[in-house]
Amino acid sequence: MNTAAFKVAVVGGGISGAVCASTLARNGVSVILFESARGPGGRREKTEDGKELSFDHGAPFFSVSKPEVQSIVQEWESKGLVAEWKEEFGSFDFHTRKFNNIEQQVGFSKRFVGVPGMNSICKALCNESGVESKFRVGIGKAEWLDDEKLWSLTGVDGQNLGQFKGLVASDKNIVSSRVTEVTGQPPPLDFSLVPELSAKLQNLPVQPCFAVMLAFAEPLSSIPFKGLSFENSKVLSWAYCDSCKPNRETTSERWVLHSTTEYAEGIISQTGMKKPSDATLNKVAEQLLQEFQSTRIHIPEPFFKRAHRW
Numbered sequence: 001m002n003t004a005a006f007k008v009a010v011v012g013g014g015i016s017g018a019v020c021a022s023t024l025a026r027n028g029v030s031v032i033l034f035e036s037a038r039g040p041g042g043r044r045e046k047t048e049d050g051k052e053l054s055f056d057h058g059a060p061f062f063s064v065s066k067p068e069v070q071s072i073v074q075e076w077e078s079k080g081l082v083a084e085w086k087e088e089f090g091s092f093d094f095h096t097r098k099f100n101n102i103e104q105q106v107g108f109s110k111r112f113v114g115v116p117g118m119n120s121i122c123k124a125l126c127n128e129s130g131v132e133s134k135f136r137v138g139i140g141k142a143e144w145l146d147d148e149k150l151w152s153l154t155g156v157d158g159q160n161l162g163q164f165k166g167l168v169a170s171d172k173n174i175v176s177s178r179v180t181e182v183t184g185q186p187p188p189l190d191f192s193l194v195p196e197l198s199a200k201l202q203n204l205p206v207q208p209c210f211a212v213m214l215a216f217a218e219p220l221s222s223i224p225f226k227g228l229s230f231e232n233s234k235v236l237s238w239a240y241c242d243s244c245k246p247n248r249e250t251t252s253e254r255w256v257l258h259s260t261t262e263y264a265e266g267i268i269s270q271t272g273m274k275k276p277s278d279a280t281l282n283k284v285a286e287q288l289l290q291e292f293q294s295t296r297i298h299i300p301e302p303f304f305k306r307a308h309r310w
C-alpha cells in the first residue's frame with residue numbers, strides 16, 4: 001500500500017489552515033501543510049540602527065461568539081498561547097474632534113490576542129505532532145489525477161511536491177484571478193475543475209487595506225484608548241497600540257494604523273495590484289501618519305514607520 005496516498009495536503013498556514021491541519025492530525029490523518037511565507041503571520045521589522053520591532057500588522061485581536069470556538073480558545077488560553085486584551089477601546093470623530101467610549105455605548109465581547117504575538121497560535125498548531133509543516137513552499141499547481149484518484153501538487157518553482165488523497169485549500173487565491181493580477185501566473189487550481197466552488201469564491205468581496213506600523217520613543221499619553229476606530233475619515237479606519245497588548249516588549253510604544261478600504265482602492269487604482277513599490281509604501285505611511293496627526297491629539301514623530309498592503 002502506498003502510504004503517501006493517504007496524506008492530506010493543507011495549503012496555507014494562516015489560522016484556517018493551521019486549525020484544519022491540527023484537527024486532521026488529532027484525528028489520525030497524516031497531514032502536510034504548505035505555506036508560501038517564511039512562517040505563520042506577524043512581522044519583525046528592523047530600524048536603521050538594527051533595533052528589532054515586533055508588530056501584529058494584520059488582525060489586531062479576535063472575539064468569540066460560537067460555543068464550539070470558545071472551547072478551542074479556552075484550550076489555547078490554558079496553554080498560554082492567547083490572553084484576553086483588557087484595554088478600553090473608543091472611537092474618534094473627525095467632524096466633532098471628540099473621542100467616544102464605544103464600549104459604554106454598545107457593550108463588547110472579550111478581545112483575545114495571541115501571546116507574545118498573534119502568530120503564536122498558528123506557530124503552535126503548525127508544530128503539533130502529526131503536522132508536517134513546510135514554509136516558503138508556495139503551491140503553483142494543484143492537479144486532480146482521475147486514474148489514481150489523487151491530487152498532485154507542484155511548487156511555484158516547478159518542484160514535484162507529491163500526491164495526496166485529500167487537498168484543503170485555506171486561501172481563495174487557489175482559484176482566484178487576483179493571483180494572476182499580482183504574480184502574472186495562473187491560479188494553482190484550474191477553474192474549470194471546480195466551477196461551482198470557483199464561482200462562489202470569485203464572488204467573495206476583497207477589501208484591500210494598508211497597515212502602517214509606527215514606533216514612538218514615548219507613550220502616546222494624550223490618547224485615552226488603546227484601540228480607536230475613526231469616524232468621518234476617508235483615510236483611517238483603525239489605530240491600536242500593539243505594544244499595549246499582554247506580554248509585549250515595551251521599550252518603545254508601537255501603534256498600527258489601518259486605512260479605509262476606500263483609501264486603499266484609490267491607491268491600487270493608480271498603482272495596480274502588483275507588489276507596491278517602496279515609493280508607494282513610503283507615501284502611504286506618510287499619508288496615514290499625517291491623518292493620525294491631524295486629529296490634533298499630540299502625536300510626536302515616530303522613530304520608525306513602514307506600510308504594508310493587505
Ligand SMILES: Cc1cc2nc3c(=O)[nH]c(=O)nc-3n(C[C@H](O)[C@H](O)[C@H](O)COP(=O)(O)OP(=O)(O)OC[C@H]3O[C@@H](n4cnc5c(N)ncnc54)[C@H](O)[C@@H]3O)c2cc1C
Pocket residue numbers: 011012013014015016017018034035036037041057058059060061062063137138139140170171173174188209211258310
Ligand atoms: C488589516 C486586517 C485587519 C483585520 N482585523 C481583524 C480583526 O480585528 N479580527 C479578526 O478576527 N479578524 C481580522 N482580520 C481578518 C483575519 O486576519 C482573517 O480573517 C484571518 O487571518 C484569515 O485567516 P485564514 O487562515 O483564512 O487566511 P490567511 O491568514 O490569509 O492565510 C492564508 C495563507 O495561505 C497562504 N497561501 C496562499 N496561497 C498559497 C499557495 N498557493 N501556496 C502556499 N501558501 C499559500 C498565504 O500565504 C497565507 O498565509 C483582519 C485582516 C486584516 C488584513
